Amino acid sequence: MPVNARKAAYLALAAWRKRGARPDMVLSTGPDSDPRERALAQNIVTGVLQNTCLLDYALLQYTGRDAGGLQPEVRDILRLSAYQLLFLDRIPVHAAVNEGVELAREFAPRAAGLVNALLRRVASHAGCLPRVEAESREEALALRWSHPLWLVRELTALYGIEKTEEMLSADNRPSTLTAQVNTLKTTADELREALERRGIGAADCPYLADALYLTGTGALEELEEFKRGLFYIQDAAARFAVLASGASPGETVLDVCAAPGGKSFAAAIQMKNRGNVRAFDIHEKKAGLVAKGAARLGLDIVTAAAGDASRFDPALQESADAVLCDVPCSGFGVIRKKPEIRYKDPRELQRLPQVQLDILKNACRYVKPGGRLVYSTCTVLRRENEDVIRAFLEETGGFEPVEFSLPAPFTGRREGTVILPGQGGTDGFFICVLRKK
Numbered sequence: 001m002p003v004n005a006r007k008a009a010y011l012a013l014a015a016w017r018k019r020g021a022r023p024d025m026v027l028s029t030g031p032d033s034d035p036r037e038r039a040l041a042q043n044i045v046t047g048v049l050q051n052t053c054l055l056d057y058a059l060l061q062y063t064g065r066d067a068g069g070l071q072p073e074v075r076d077i078l079r080l081s082a083y084q085l086l087f088l089d090r091i092p093v094h095a096a097v098n099e100g101v102e103l104a105r106e107f108a109p110r111a112a113g114l115v116n117a118l119l120r121r122v123a124s125h126a127g128c129l130p131r132v133e134a135e136s137r138e139e140a141l142a143l144r145w146s147h148p149l150w151l152v153r154e155l156t157a158l159y160g161i162e163k164t165e166e167m168l169s170a171d172n173r174p175s176t177l178t179a180q181v182n183t184l185k186t187t188a189d190e191l192r193e194a195l196e197r198r199g200i201g202a203a204d205c206p207y208l209a210d211a212l213y214l215t216g217t218g219a220l221e222e223l224e225e226f227k228r229g230l231f232y233i234q235d236a237a238a239r240f241a242v243l244a245s246g247a248s249p250g251e252t253v254l255d256v257c258a259a260p261g262g263k264s265f266a267a268a269i270q271m272k273n274r275g276n277v278r279a280f281d282i283h284e285k286k287a288g289l290v291a292k293g294a295a296r297l298g299l300d301i302v303t304a305a306a307g308d309a310s311r312f313d314p315a316l317q318e319s320a321d322a323v324l325c326d327v328p329c330s331g332f333g334v335i336r337k338k339p340e341i342r343y344k345d346p347r348e349l350q351r352l353p354q355v356q357l358d359i360l361k362n363a364c365r366y367v368k369p370g371g372r373l374v375y376s377t378c379t380v381l382r383r384e385n386e387d388v389i390r391a392f393l394e395e396t397g398g399f400e401p402v403e404f405s406l407p408a409p410f411t412g413r414r415e416g417t418v419i420l421p422g423q424g425g426t427d428g429f430f431i432c433v434l435r436k437k
Contacts, residue, residue: 005040049339053146170422234262237429251321259286280307333428
């Protein structure tokens with residue numbers, strides 16, 4: 001029996017809460033259902049994750065109950081029901097309340113009466129969010145945009161209150177789906193026309209002549225143009241890292257943290273499929289997916305294999321003209337695509353700078369004299385970006401930071417370029433290019 005939208009949303013939120021499963025992956029692998037039900041489930045899950053703190057605040061204001069004191073199953077049900085009542089104007093009030101009570105009967109039967117009573121109180125305020133009142137502006141921003149207070153404070157210390165609010169707002173806006181055109185097989189104009197004939201929106205990316213913003217795609221993997229390898233998905237900011245590398249035909253490029261493969265694909269296309277791109281990922285299965293993607297795109301200069309970016313491979317010493325290090329990071333530049341990232345435990349992030357530094361110190365040994373070492377992350381925290389570069393330069397001789405080319409209005413600075421979330425519609429990102437003397 002197909003699972004309706006509310007139950008699918010509950011199961012995805014519960015899987016994330018219990019075992020850290022990515023909610024979007026749970027939804028994508030769940031039972032088949034009506035496309036409208038799948039879309040509503042995705043809307044609810046994303047909306048709850050984007051607005052958890054604000055929803056809990058609303059529940060407290062409208063019902064007098066602190067969500068933190070309720071059993072987890074009840075919290076999930078109240079949040080997803082309150083999201084429908086307060087944010088979605090096309091959902092009938094009675095449907096949101098009744099479906100919430102039905103979920104409680106199935107997953108928290110002893111609390112069904114409580115859920116019914118609390119949701120009826122919220123329903124009396126349908127479509128009306130409470131005014132946020134807090135002791136400081138940082139606390140108000142944390143509530144309004146549902147980001148942890150520690151993160152808001154750190155961002156404010158780095159970028160100021162105004163830019164921080166712009167970033168938090170961008171994190172809660174829909175993300176762009178950017179198609180990078182495989183110019184070895186087609187052109188942006190040809191791909192746009194083909195997609196538009198299928199009723200898919202395809203708008204030009206203002207920063208990249210061979211990239212398109214897509215809307216209304218449905219299941220990408222089912223598109224004939226995707227199957228034929230005419231494009232791949234990669235945000236413009238991530239593509240900038242490959243542009244910054246200066247990879248050119250005939251060179252050897254190493255991508256030491258390659259999965260899901262976008263930078264390896266971009267490098268091979270930028271090199272006109274001439275030269276050598278070696279892609280590595282610590283997980284053999286992910287390396288296999290990179291190889292599969294390269295085959296779909298017809299990029300026969302890309303080879304993929306399992307490899308630990310933090311462990312030296314003597315066979316690779318001084319073998320590359322350019323080495324790409326898109327290291328594991330906190331991911332706070334891509335919250336708009338993965339809203340659950342904002343709730344990471346900050347204690348688990350403390351070890352990241354050392355991991356990043358270890359990868360950079362190892363990967364630098366693969367660069368030829370005169371070659372380039374590109375360090376990038378999808379976060380905007382200085383301790384994972386500029387501080388790592390500073391530590392690397394202090395501990396490792398023979399490299400110097402250099403300016404690099406990016407599309408206007410972005411600038412490739414010697415100390416590294418930070419692209420803030422939402423800046424020009426891109427993800428948040430950091431790029432630094434180091435040259436081996």
